Amino acid sequence: MFDDLRELYQEVILDHSKNPRNFRHPEDANHEAHGYNPLCGDTVDVYLKMGHNGLIEDAAFEGKGCAISLASASMMTEIIKGKTETQAKHIFDGFQKLVKGEENDFDAGEDTERLMMLAGVKEFPMRVKCATLAWHAMTSAMDDKPDVSTE
Amino acid sequence: MFDDLRELYQEVILDHSKNPRNFRHPEDANHEAHGYNPLCGDTVDVYLKMGHNGLIEDAAFEGKGCAISLASASMMTEIIKGKTETQAKHIFDGFQKLVKGEENDFDAGEDTERLMMLAGVKEFPMRVKCATLAWHAMTSAMDDKPDVSTE
Amino acid sequence: MNDMTTFDVEKIRRDFPIFSREVHGRPLAFLDSGASAQKPTAVLEAVQKAYAETYANVHRGVHYLSQVSTELYEGAREIVRAHMNAASVDEIIFTKNATESINLVANSYGWAILKPGDEIILSTLEHHSNIVPWQLIAEKTGAVVKAVPIDAHGEFMLDKYLDMLGPKTKIVAVTHISNAIGTITPVREIIDAAHDAGAVVLIDGSQAAPHMKIDMQSLGADFYVFTGHKVFGPTGIGVLYGKAELLDAMPPFLGGGDMIERVTFAKTTYAKGHAKFEAGTPPIVQAIGLGAAINYVNEIGFDKIGAHEQALLAYATEQLQSINSLRIIGQAKHKAAIISFTLDGVHPHDIGTIVDRGGVAIRVGHHCAQPLMDHFDVAATARASMALYNNRADIDALVASVKSVQEIFG
Amino acid sequence: MNDMTTFDVEKIRRDFPIFSREVHGRPLAFLDSGASAQKPTAVLEAVQKAYAETYANVHRGVHYLSQVSTELYEGAREIVRAHMNAASVDEIIFTKNATESINLVANSYGWAILKPGDEIILSTLEHHSNIVPWQLIAEKTGAVVKAVPIDAHGEFMLDKYLDMLGPKTKIVAVTHISNAIGTITPVREIIDAAHDAGAVVLIDGSQAAPHMKIDMQSLGADFYVFTGHKVFGPTGIGVLYGKAELLDAMPPFLGGGDMIERVTFAKTTYAKGHAKFEAGTPPIVQAIGLGAAINYVNEIGFDKIGAHEQALLAYATEQLQSINSLRIIGQAKHKAAIISFTLDGVHPHDIGTIVDRGGVAIRVGHHCAQPLMDHFDVAATARASMALYNNRADIDALVASVKSVQEIFG
Ligand SMILES: Cc1ncc(COP(=O)(O)O)c(C=O)c1O
């Protein structure tokens, strides 16, 4: 029917939203944060296991939400695993600009293509919050880390 | 200059406002009431001496106000003296309709001509309160009378 | 004349300029009047004229424009009084919205009478605006807030309510119609029982005012509130009706210009009647616009509006129910033209976005009624809310778009 | 370009539709902007468009109209923020008028911090809207209200103020410009001294906003309020600026929709930022109209507006002073374009009625400033208040009508 809707609700997005990856609460998570969108009542809990080497060893989430927020959370957990905090935050920064339509030459390295799947959000300004909810929770989780390092 | 202004501020009105009659506080007054117009801060105190025969033996006032309210208060004290409570209230009733422009065949007996001097107020709706302030205080003074009679 | 006795929805639509526009290249199917209604030309013109031709502040001047502006503003109060069949204009207070009206009662009446342990009875159907003000005043006074439960259909449970009423009940505050699911509550019974228990009743008529005639003297509510923007009037205007003897005894809420009699630093005395509760420059032009809106609906007549809306509700319910995996939340016997629904496997937010591309405006979310959402164990629903200007084409557009949601989500 | 650097009052008058009308067969000389200002076409059009083309409730919908309406509403907040040079939009709260803004601070901040014996310092210049809210909260908390005196010219007495400040002073609330007599107060000194004493300062900018640029970051006020209708915007909209760290720590004022994070009957949590203080449907279109008004004055520029008004004030003062038996009340060194006066032997009410017949709109009464009237020992004054659209012809009409008052009263 409508091109921008097809662009927003691509197969990959729908798949992630119906079968979210890393949808669990890891027992050894050492950082977590709760995200809440008062507009729609959606919630997300993000769990991180940060290793001693500064790498994100595990990333997972639980929550209720729309297709966009679930897919974005699911893809996020896949992407940030194995990254450093700085790398993760840097990717979020670019991703946020991408979905707000502020950046046209988005580059997140090997993850670019996957994240570009969510670029359709930029035609739907009311949905930017959905796409970024889990990411905000992720950075909060990191910042609550007492020995936060910006490298 | 403007006919309706000349009609409002007739010689007689200006005279009453500059030299208000019965502008005093009679020691033997047995009823009194205070009137206040919050719009302009004007005040009036009306003092009545009601006789045993049911007649208003004395009527006087004190206060601060515009030409219309002073003139109306002054003329009122002259007119109600010697009247019964019912007569006084009846005159007020007709007078109120007159200044609101609700009655065209105003008749207050011998006092008609004098009160018609204030008929110009009907062209100035914002001033109706000024013209009736003392009259309202007069009826309040009467009604506070413990042995109020409606005859 | 025939025109006067039939309800011509297409003619009514032409009274609303917004329906001449498209959204995303589609005709606008505006099914979000429960959140806020569109405005007829009569209201727009009243607003425009009040600013462009006769504007000045009210109550404060002897000059011509001030006088005309005051007459229009107070004339609007009389229109509202007559419409609500209140006994006196002193019982009609203009506020900024229904929320302020409720806060006014909570902070003035509630503050004056509530003692620790006193009970305020609400219901699970309430909008946040009829919950949070009571929670705030309860916290300040030590009173307790209780909620009458609803059943699986979304009906107000009258028997439970009667059990809850008691000597501690001081205030009952209940909605006339649920904004989230359309339930019409048994206000008459609620009010009578509260009065028998010695409690005072506030009815939140925000959703009732656009759909039915409301009559204060026959209803007997102590306070009744509604909001201008939902009844085709401007934003920034609300109404509080209060019985004169209650209002007279209540302390002021907001302090400022126009609500005083005499101000000194040593002692201030307050105005009488509605003035005591209208501090500062009131929403002058918004009240005038609201008056025009009320005149507009009354010219059409609530009997016809109600009949049209109920027919549309029946049609929409039937059509939506025919959609697989669609579940209507709230199936009260008496309902206003509001339908809340969910679709299996699709979040309401996604429904909202997709139907919007079809020109269909519905609301998705918790509808400021989270306790009600919790009751139905959903975080959000999609809600289509109808008004006098909606037609079958709007419903058809909704149904078609919901079907395309299903297509997209497979 | 020349047009950009000169101030053409006749061109500005054409921006205001009301000046095309007559009053009592005379050209309208509107000298009552201190009570409320007229509206330019830019504001009328913004209001009209917002209702007729893009209307829907804000914050609550994902559909197109709701999105546009939200962008316009939040866009207005950004216009106000930029205009006031506030650090963040979270410091800008929309209320219904300046009176509500002050009541909000008194009831939220005041309620939270005031203890018995604490002092709230106001001044004799204040409008009732900056007196009564403080008296009401003082009564509830046991705090004490004190007033800084003014001298015979109507100047704020800075030395007395400094003496009054002390460890008990918790709140200082002072007007930027007196609505009744035009005095501009030394706000900078007032704020700095209060801060040295550990008190928080609210400035009532209701009369300043139409006449001068206001800059929050350079002024340093903790709270600053103004009202939309006096700054050429719609009625029903006011502004409260508050420093973010204060607002964040303050309890909510009105409760209801949109100011919450999560509502349950057991526990409710509140939104962050400006949302916490905007309960219920806000004055959406009024905020949009206010944004248009601010854009309008900024396009002209307050430097030019100020120069024009000061020239007019000088002319009017000179002309009025030449009238026998006319006494100007309030002769502060720094004054806005407001002149209060009395005429020997004529009550202001009679002045108002007579000049009105000459097409001249002035305000007569106590100007919601009774303590100030008491100070000058008058019950009322006549007040001519000017704005950017007034010209010398307006002043000439006023002077001529005042002379006819004298003729009538002989
Ligand atoms: C100095 C001052 N403060 C406060 C107010 C109150 O403004 P509003 O009536 O719009 O609330 C006014 C105007 O009435 C004023 O002139």
Ligand SMILES: Cc1ncc(COP(=O)(O)O)c(C=O)c1O
């Ligand atoms: C039932 C009900 N009560 C109260 C309100 C609050 O109205 P407002 O937001 O105009 O104050 C609404 C609408 O939002 C409502 O639907």
